[in-house]
Amino acid sequence: MIELAQLQQLIAVSERGTISAAANALHISQPALTRSMQRLEAELGVSLFDRKRNRAVLNRVGEMAVARAGGILASVDELARELRLFEARLSTIAVGSCGPAPMWDLAAELADRFPEKTLSTELGETDALIEGLAQGRYRLILTERPVDLPGLLCRKYTEEQLCIALPPEHPLSGRKAIRLAELGEESILTYKDFGIWQRLLEQNPRLHYLIQSDRATLAELVRASNLPCFSSNLTVFRFRATVNRVSVPLLDEDASVTFYLCARENDRTLLQQLC
C-alpha cells in the first residue's frame, strides 16, 4: 500500500533536485529515502527516475506523479481541516437574535441544559437571521415576529416591555406608565445598536439621544448621572434593577415586543424543550 509520506518525499525530491538534498530536508538518512522511493516505484508499478549510477533524475512519469501527488496530499489535509471544522460546528449551538435581552435568558437555559456544548450568540436583522437559520448558520434564532416558512418551526418565547428608567426625583417617576413623547426634549442615555427599539427612537426625534457604543461606559454614565435611560422587564430580571432609577413602562406601541424562538424542523425536540 502506498503511503502518503512517500508522496511527500517524492515532492521533496522534485523540489530539491537530488535524493540527498531531499533526505536532508526531510531529516531522514539518504539511504532511507532511496529505499522509500524504490518501494514507491514498486508499489506504483512504474519507474519514476532515470538512474545513472550516481544520479537519479525524475523521468516524465515521475514528473507526472509529482504533479498529481500534490493534489492528493492537499485533499487529505483538507479532509482533516473539514472534519475539525465540522466537529466544532456540531459541538456549538449558534443562536441568533434580533435583540440582546431575550438572548440572555435563552443562553442561560442552553448553558444549563447542554453544559458540554459551546454557545455562540450573535445579533442580527430578523431577515438575515431567518436566512441564516435556513442555511444552517444558526441552530436557533429569536425574532420579533412569527416566522412561517416551510422547514422552519416557530414558537412564542417571551415578551419584553421597554421602560424608561428615571431618577426618583424626576416629575414623571411616580407614573404607572407614560408615553415616550411625554419626556419632551430631554436627553436620554442609549445604546448605539438598539436593534428592534430603533424605530421607537426614530418616532420621537425631539428627544436627545446620548448614544453609547460601549456597554460598560453606558453603565458608568448611568451610575454617575441622573440622566434617564432605557430598561425593560428583562433587564430588571437580570440586573435586579437599574441603579438609582425608577423604571416606568412605556405605552408606545413599539415599546412592547413579543419574541419568537425558531428552529429547523429536525430540531423540533430542542424547541419543545426550550419553550
Added chain:
Amino acid sequence: MIELAQLQQLIAVSERGTISAAANALHISQPALTRSMQRLEAELGVSLFDRKRNRAVLNRVGEMAVARAGGILASVDELARELRLFEARLSTIAVGSCGPAPMWDLAAELADRFPEKTLSTELGETDALIEGLAQGRYRLILTERPVDLPGLLCRKYTEEQLCIALPPEHPLSGRKAIRLAELGEESILTYKDFGIWQRLLEQNPRLHYLIQSDRATLAELVRASNLPCFSSNLTVFRFRATVNRVSVPLLDEDASVTFYLCARENDRTLLQQLC
C-alpha cells in the same frame, strides 16, 4: 501522518458496521483495528466514533470522513493507473500510415533503432492520421502527400510504384510497363482495404476485382491460381518476389505514390534519424 490503509480500514468499519467484523474482513486482529482507528482519530484531531463501552458507532464526523475517504483512495488508485498507462505510452512508438507497404520499412527501422520500445502500427485515412499526430495519438505518420501545418514536421520518406503481377505465360508479362486499362476485363486478386490505391481501381471499373479481406487467404489464392494480383517495388523488396508472377510496373498516374513521414516539432531529431 495519516496512512491510506487507515482510510481503507475506516471504510471497512463503515461497511461492516462493527470493528470486529471489519477486522475479520481485513484479516487483522480486532485490537489492531481498534488501535489503528484510535490513531486515525488522534491524527485527524477529531473523534470519529461514539463509544459506548462495548460498541463503537461512527458519529456524524465519522460518516463525513468515510464519505471523503473513498474519494481520496480512488484518486490514489487512479494515480497508479494513469502512471502505468503513461509509462506504457512513453515506451510505445505509435505509427500511423495511409498504406501498409511503407510502414514495413519504417517499422523495421524503428525496431532496429529502438529495440527497447514497443511498436504500435495502425492504418488510417490521411486526414485522421494528421489529426491523430497533432493530438499525440501517433508519434509518426506516413502520408501520401506533404503536410504543412504549424507544429508538424514533414519529410519525403519513400516512393512506391504499383505493379501488376502477371503469370509468366500472360501475353502482357513481357512488357516493361503497362497501363491498368490494357488488362481489359480480366479478374484481379486484390485487398479489401486497398488504401491509397483505391482510386486507381475505381478508375478502371471494367476489371473484376476479387476482393479479399484476409491477407493470408489472398497469398494462398495467388499461389494456387494464375490470376493477376498487385505488387509494388516495396513488396518485392520485402518478399523477394511474388511467387510465379512477373511484376510489370503500371504507368497510370495514380499508380505511383510518394510517401511523406511526419512528426511533431519536438521530434525533429527522430525524423532526421529516419529520413
Added chain:
DNA sequence: GTAAGTTACGAGCGACGTAAAAATG
C-alpha cells in the same frame, strides 16, 4: 453467555541509520 471493545504485554518484522562500495564529473 455471547459478542464487542479496550487495555496490557510480549514478539516479530520492517524501516532506519551507519558504514562501505561504486561511479561520475
Added chain:
DNA sequence: CATTTTTACGTCGCTCGTAACTTAC
C-alpha cells in the same frame, strides 16, 4: 577528490497478535 547513489548489516521502534478484562444485550 567530492558528490551522489546503491547495497550490506545491525539495531531500534512500531504495530501486530494473544490474552485478560469490562460491558452490554
